[in-house]
Amino acid sequence: MKLNHRIPSLVRPLIAAAALALGLSAAQAQDIRFGFNADQSGTGAAELGVAARHGFDLAIEDINKAGGLLGRKVVGIVRDDTGQPPKSIQNMTELIDSEKVAAVVGPTNSGNALAWLHIPQQKKVPVIVPVATATDITKRYANEAQNYIYRVSMVDREQVALLIAYAIKATRNQKIAFIADSTGFGQQGVKDLTEVLALHGAKAVAVEKFGPKDTDMTSQLAKIRDAGADTLIVYGLADANAQLLRSMEKINYLPTTLGTWGNMSTPLLNTAGKKLAEHIIFATSTAEDSNPRAVALAARVRERYPQLPTFVAAAQSYDSVMLLAAAVKKAGSTDGDKLAATLENGLPDTQGVVKLYQKPFAKGDHEALSVADFHLARWRDGKVAAYEDAITKALAPADYKK
Incomplete structure (x- = not known):
């Protein structure tokens, strides 16, 4: 029994040695974590959050099936904010400080986003909003040296x-x-x-x-x-x-x-x-029958969520994760500053469900979708x-x- 308790401590150096042999640092051998924070149960917008969560999960599944990112597995850390700003703030703090996520996708409710935008901005953690539509969400920090808030959603x-x-x-x-x-x-x-x-x-x-x-x-x-x-x-x-x-x-x-x-x-x-x-x-921005990619994703989501009234939220959340993945690959890092700079300036063309994203973000424009995409x-x-x-x-x- 004592030997069993010692196994983790004995194995750790072997894992580190194997990682070094593969040219990986100890940090690179760990999972890459993406957070999800949205209402999935509390308000009339909850079904948007549920659909977005399924899009988030399926994107991560697809990334891992393709080999992960930087040789590492991607793990989604999901939180339900129940549509309440205090709970959403708590979730963001936990995701960033305790779960050490590289980026966050969410929320559902615009009021919740506006309540916690300062947290990822101060901690330099990129956020892509897949549902909330308030115009001010991506504008609040537009004049900062670096704005860490992006969106793949409708805008009012x-x-x-x-x-x-x-x-x-x-x-x-x-x-x-x-x-x-x-x-x-x-x-x-x-x-x-x-x-x-x-x-x-x-x-x-x-x-x-x-x-x-x-x-x-x-x-x-x-x-x-x-x-x-x-x-x-x-x-x-x-x-x-x-x-x-x-x-x-x-x-x-x-x-x-x-x-x-x-x-x-x-x-x-x-x-x-x-x-x-x-x-x-x-x-x-899209519907279940808008294009072959939408048809395919809708069929997968319906296996988990048969009603699926809000497919667009699933599609936009899926695309948000794919853009984050493209940024990690291009930057070769999960560092917040590098990811933000890559999202703005260095993203390669990325095929999403809604559309093909070609330079979706710029220094003064963190909206991946515009009226021309609607x-x-x-x-x-x-x-x-x-x-x-x-x-x-x-x-x-x-x-x-x-």
């Missing part, structure tokens, strides 16, 4: 640019209206919508709002209908938007309806029903599918104003 202002570009071409009577929830999220959305529509030389014919827990929006919709709007942009979360769709049905007013990517969450489908849910068209989607037969029509095919870069 960029989504608005796409929605307005489509609305301008979709409206037949040039009457576009907005309706948003009364939260800061919804009202910031109205501000962005108003500003971007003005760039097109237009103004909303009606702007209404509703409480995020409201179930009857018929009075607001009646005002929009009476204003003559044939195109409506909705800025709210999926559960409230489902009630909005039901209110539209009640008064038989179903204009062209557009929204943000949050509409791909299952509350929209479950509350509005499959047929009505198909009425709203929303922004996304698409429209809608629910179809209980799944999120890419949406195309004559308008989407006619949209050009000049149509996107922001």
